[in-house]
Amino acid sequence: QSALTQPASVSGSPGQSITISCTGSSSDIGGYNYVSWYQQHPGKAPKLMIYDVSVRPSGVSNRFSGSKSGNTASLTISGLQAEDEADYYCSSYTSGSHVVFGGGTKLTVL
Amino acid sequence: QVQLVESGGGLVKPGGSLRLSCAASGFTFSDNHMSWIRQAPGKGLEWVSYISSSGSTTYCADSVKGRFTTSRDNAKNSLFLQMDSLRAEDTALYYCARGGGNYPSVYWGQGTLVTVSS
Numbered sequence: 001q002s003a004l005t006q007p008a009s010v011s012g013s014p015g016q017s018i019t020i021s022c023t024g025s026s027s028d029i030g031g032y033n034y035v036s037w038y039q040q041h042p043g044k045a046p047k048l049m050i051y052d053v054s055v056r057p058s059g060v061s062n063r064f065s066g067s068k069s070g071n072t073a074s075l076t077i078s079g080l081q082a083e084d085e086a087d088y089y090c091s092s093y094t095s096g097s098h099v100v101f102g103g104g105t106k107l108t109v110l
Numbered sequence: 111q112v113q114l115v116e117s118g119g120g121l122v123k124p125g126g127s128l129r130l131s132c133a134a135s136g137f138t139f140s141d142n143h144m145s146w147i148r149q150a151p152g153k154g155l156e157w158v159s160y161i162s163s164s165g166s167t168t169y170c171a172d173s174v175k176g177r178f179t180t181s182r183d184n185a186k187n188s189l190f191l192q193m194d195s196l197r198a199e200d201t202a203l204y205y206c207a208r209g210g211g212n213y214p215s216v217y218w219g220q221g222t223l224v225t226v227s228s
Contacts, residue, residue, distance in 0.1 A: 003154070034214075038155070045219065045221065046215075048214055048215060051216075052214070089155050091155070091157070093211060097169050097211055098160075098169055098171065099145070099210065099211070100157065101154060101156060101157060102154070
């Protein structure tokens with residue numbers, strides 16, 4: 001099972017919006033609505049930000065939103081804040097009941 | 111509050127074995143699927159394994175198949191990862207997480223570091 005494809009880095013200024021893409025295949029993202037997004041700050045455990053493509057867990061800011069089209073999922077962060085600077089990982093349920101992660105995207109807030 | 115505390119990591123020689131544990135509290139452990147996820151130093155997340163709430167079903171990544179075994183003791187609220195035939199590429203911070211499969215990993219422990227080196 002190959003890792004999902006994410007851009008290595010994205011950046012944006014405070015207040016702007018950015019979108020991180022996550023591309024897979026019909027065996028993972030395209031085949032199931034079980035895409036999750038995790039935020040990880042340096043030295044910390046990952047934090048779930050989005051699950052089931054577009055659902056925000058309780059306590060996660062509504063500045064974070066998720067979507068999917070075909071084999072590509074996207075995470076959008078609006079109104080960028082300095083605290084959003086972190087690594088972001090997508091994951092998807094796959095055929096065979098496995099889970100696959102993306103390679104991660106480093107978000108820099110300029 | 112939900113707590114997941116991993117233990118058992120350390121330095122081991124290639125070909126050696128290690129058993130990781132994850133102590134769970136703050137939720138009904140026996141009702142939840144669990145997972146192990148690892149992160150090599152400076153690298154991304156890699157799913158390792160999944161175990162169903164009852165322990166009757168397990169899945170693991172191809173990279174560890176035949177070498178790693180996931181189990182749980184619901185009476186002791188504990189999750190385990192038996193790692194045999196360890197390789198240098200198994201060096202990573204190992205997280206246990208509540209959830210797995212098509213259930214999101216909402217809660218994560220802080221991880222336990224496994225280093226495989228001669």
